[in-house]
Amino acid sequence: MALAQVRDVATHAGVSPATVSNALNHPEKVSETTRRRVQAAIEELGYVRNDAARQLRQRHNTAVGMIVLDVANPFFAAVVRGAEDSLGVHRRPVLVGNSGQDAERELAHLRLFEEQRVSGLLISPVGDVLDRLREISRRGTPVVLVDRHHGDDEFPSVAVDDELGGRMAAEHLLEQGRRRLAMIGGPTSIRQVAHRRAGAQAAVDAVEGATLTMVGTEAMDVESGRDGTRRLLAEDAERPDAIFAANDLVALGALQELVRAGVRVPEDVALIGYDDIEFAASATVPISSVRQPAVEMGERAAALLVAAVEDPDAPPEHPRFTPTLVPRESTLGD
Template sequence: MVVSIRDVAAAASVSVGTVSNVLNRPSKVAPATVERVQRAIDELGFVRNDAARQLRVGRSRSIGLVVLDAGNPFFADVARGAEARADEADMAVLLGNADEDAQRETRYLDLFLEQRVNGVLITPADDDTRRLARLRDAGTPVILVDREVPGSGFSSVSVDDVEGGFLAASHLLAAGRRRVMFLGGPRSIRQVADRLEGARRAVDAVDGATLQVVEMPALTVLHGRAAGLEVLERATGERPDAIFAANDLLAVGAIQALSILSGVRIPDDIALIGYDDIDFAASTIVPLSSIRQPATLIGYTAVDLLLSELDDPHGDHERNVRFQPELVVRESTSG
């Protein structure tokens, strides 16, 4: 039998309106009454009809989160941070995996709009923010995650990826490396383009240093391994003496090809650094140097910005929170 709000009201000897206030505005109800109603809810096993509530108030208690790649542990940590802050606000996070596909991203945005989410957190698959602007203009707040678009009207949480790319390449150059390879994904992904820009700045400042760019279709372990195998096909003198991978997954794949499938010594022959400092970067066969991002804090802060917009829907909301990356040195660059 489905327990209704009227059953709860009868069991607690209060009005239906009082039960509604306990569920939605408990601060307006005397503590003793809240306790009595809650006891009735627990005893009867009442579960609120959130779909009906959405029809009344126009919003659910959920937040949509669209990430570039749910298989990347970096985004798993972002989601963990977002869930922690949403839970504090009695909300839930609905996760969508765009898989680096703008059309797939749009389908998730449409789905979240149908679900009447309170707002959307998103790492866009490209630089086209028109779809997001339409969503915002229709009344659904949008927060950019791991991306900043100044002057767009969107609040954002990001890391200075140009500085991160500069740190990574500078570290390799300081170790005496001069033939640097940038192993990236599609440059339509803003993070990849920014990390490459930072690496170029570092290499251009050092006489005799060169930067080769290898662009893979996606930022995955398999594509990193394919790039590593391509390096192995080159004559020894034509190989890079250092690789900067645009994320740790690419770096792990490259390590598998270079260190496990051949006799290349890391870092003696080829030094290698990744980006994100995901949890298992320290436990690869050659512990991986990386550029650390505060992934969990990024997710937490994004929800915080969203809640601020919900509290003041007509305010000037463009706030851009930018964290600084951190170089983490391990054996893959320091033998």
């Protein structure tokens, strides 16, 4: 059975094809009665609008492309939700690409979104893609960096002060009397990880006798947390008395491995994560964390993008959010 076309809807509703087009794209131009007749005809005929063809004719696409490091991470899912809610008000759908912390996959998404002629791009970069983003921007597609601030301020950006967050996490562990700290996470090429490590190192350097050991991982997920903790416990050196996980998924994996190995949390090893995802609070031992305002970050990034679309010559803004410490049983005990 052939798909219904605009002319079929027009005939069924007793109006012109132009009126159907207005009812779909500019409903304020038609009466409520006519709009309802057109909608009834659409439902009866099963008409589905061909947005790809419409955008080709109009030579633009209202959709926004968004590339995140890990869509399975509840933190990034919340960032996407914030962006979707904000852009939905402007009738701009969000197409989400998951780089999976893979630079080649990230480039593939960038190529796809360029081919789709998206109206703007939100990206949390994993690779060195700044030159590519400059090309995209020069061709007229606004770019906003999410969860990252670029030093020369050429792109609008939304970020959290990750150095402060890393320092807060380490200072909290040090305040509990811990001195042999380890940080698990990676790869360190991810700027968020590098900045959190720098903040933690600064806190450790300020306390005599305190040390920080870095255990790198290839990803930022639960399995990486388990693997990093296994390697840490297998070392001949004295066991650390505290672990700072680069995000909460890594912290959940670390907790699983510590429990499996018979290590008590926090009596033997205190544990703190980063992001404050919902699973951290509901873990067997509720995990302390550094909270990032994920939804608010997504909303602010979307607002910056809309502003850039409306005024491409406006100077870029760089709002930076302040993280907050959320202490729980994994560092405080009962």
